[in-house]
Amino acid sequence: MSGEHASRQLIDDYARGDATMAADTVWALEAHLETCALCRGHLAACVSTEAPGIAALVDTVRAGLEPQLDAAVRAPSRRHRPRWVAAWLTPVMAPWLAMTVLVTLMALLLDAVARPVFLGGVSPVLAIAPVLPLCGVAASWSRGLDPAHELTASTARAGLPLLLRRTAAVLVVVLPALLVEGWLTGTMTAAQWLLPSLAFTSTALALGSVVGVTRAATGLVGAWGVVVVLAWATDHGPVDLERVLQPDQLPSWGLFLALGIGAVIARRNAYSTL
Template sequence: MSWHVAKDDLRAYVRGELAPPALWSADTHLAACADCRAVLTEVGDPVALAESWERLDAELDAPRPGLLESLLVRIGVADHTARLLTAAPVLRRSWLLAIAAVLLMTVAAAYSAQSGSSPTLFLVLAPLLPLAGVALSYGPSLDPTYEMAVVSPLHGFRLLMIRTVAVLSVGLLLNGLATLALPAYGLRALAWLLPALALTATGLALTARLGPVLAPALVGGTWIALLSVAHATAARDETLAPFTAAGQGVAGAVAALAAGLLYLVRDRFDSSSAHVPFGGFSDGGVV
């Protein structure tokens, strides 16, 4: 090489006083020049030099924000909140494609149904998708960032709400787009909305006691059982009870009660305990 970093610049580099663009040039040159690295060890304090390389390693290893994270930061979301939102496992491409495929199949099934009275399959399945998404977004066995979230100085309930808002926003948006593909059913195609909110709120409220795996599984199973009974007792081509006006009123009431219960038990999502099955939540909080 015909060019080397000046000793004064190397001293400033070690002290952390070398400013860009000279800093960038020095970094690039030192990575390829053994002679300058040897001079660097002579002119620099070993402790300061080690700290300098640690700062460089930290900068190089720092995760680069993705497109969604960058967009959230641009619209005013705090960078740490944006990172928590985009780190949710359910916001990955594979999950989104799976949900879109399920919705497309149910819409196709609704179109192919001969009765035409109600998009029953779509109404049955759509409320379960947000519930499943929330269940997958929080918990030690499902969330790869769970341990980091637990030890971070962040209220457990706030973390849960951040993830829930992200999941509901995406899930309800996809469900809403699927609903637009069923214009022949009119407002009846929106009958999934209140049950979806009721199931999600109930699952979250029970998570404080039963854990992030058992609670949504129990709520989803109850929903399937309820619809099975309603289907067995309903006449042919009759709208299932949960999707009638009375059923919608019950779903709205359940959603409101579950939201109130969730607020009352919010403190249980803090303080770790090591003796709860499924990595769930104890009376003291989350593990």
Template structure:
């Protein structure tokens, strides 16, 4: 591979030659093929190299036979459309294990449990309980979506042009897209009972998620998720142990109001999100190597 900008690479003649003769290792071949989707120059280089091999001659014969048998006018078609199935498979791979696996059912289970407590169990502070848990749900999704413990193809993905921080952000966006709508809608359907607004957790949740990604560049995804999620739950639940039995959810709602309500609180969360994003940008190269911790 030839390098200029550390984030852009192009195929070297040696790499292309090894790909053409079939001696290139599978992870490197997969990485090169992914690169060819967005680099016409390298695609033309590989095409010329493959045409010079025995396989290229066979492909030319097959192409000629197909064009000869095609109906009039069909030969003028530039290229057939890409099959839909590989695109869907690629999208599911990019979305990550948490989204294409049991993540959505788990989020829906949290929402259904909150509704059951609020209406079936007669718990007046069900919204407070949901809002206390909601900000750490995307954090857990990040831990389950990125890293060797979550993805059997992690090493291959981390070595590809589509890997690194780009892949981590893609999977984080997928987790947020799946988690935010059902949890926020559930909060709207539950009685307020002194708890903050149903959407008050969105900015804190984003800040905790970005903070997790930034911290993961130092300690890995699982440890970072444990620190941010554990820190949040300890902070929001600190007043609860000393509350009388019937006032647990009331104390929780009061603590959540201190954390969520008002321009000062939301401004602090916005500042935390911006600072986390800035740190993540500064540490983006840490994602270019596998995060094994």
């Protein structure tokens, strides 16, 4: 790569299918070609001169498909979706995010009608707030829930950047909802749940580089569920949920968050193979 465009020699080698090209060079070139019309034009010219067999194959396929495409019934036009939506969200994230917000509303209802006797007086919203973003994170990177998973995973932009964009999209929806519900209940400050939420999210991403993001997020939600059940069953015995989420525990949650971020950075190259 030189300047803002790929070199002509690099494009020639790519068009010929040069097997000696490094994998990271190929991925960098493909990512550049997605956004550079000039280099794509050079690639098209190189294919016709450097790989005439491929050009002939494309022409043959086009000639065979054009009559069928002309005779096919045109599908109704779909409403145009901005490119940034596809870069930040998957088609299945909207219902999962709606479900996550619905869970927070149900917790708010419980808080209003049953908090004095529920979890020893701890707000149900506070009990689920630390792991609530994990529901959306698990859905945003689930192989089974993304119909375009194989296509997405094969692109040069797959990996940690895409995962971080989808995680940010989840946080943008979930965190404001929790802020509003904390304000409505009057018993939950952002200091009690915001840092734990971010700590759990970063840990899910870090563990996801080893076992998969969906498995990691699901496992952390289950572990926190055990903590909540123990807090309810022991009635402020071995596990004091309210104590765990007090502001004086922020240094511990901050360390938790820093370790998660450090692990994500250290294993940043592992996400392209998930």
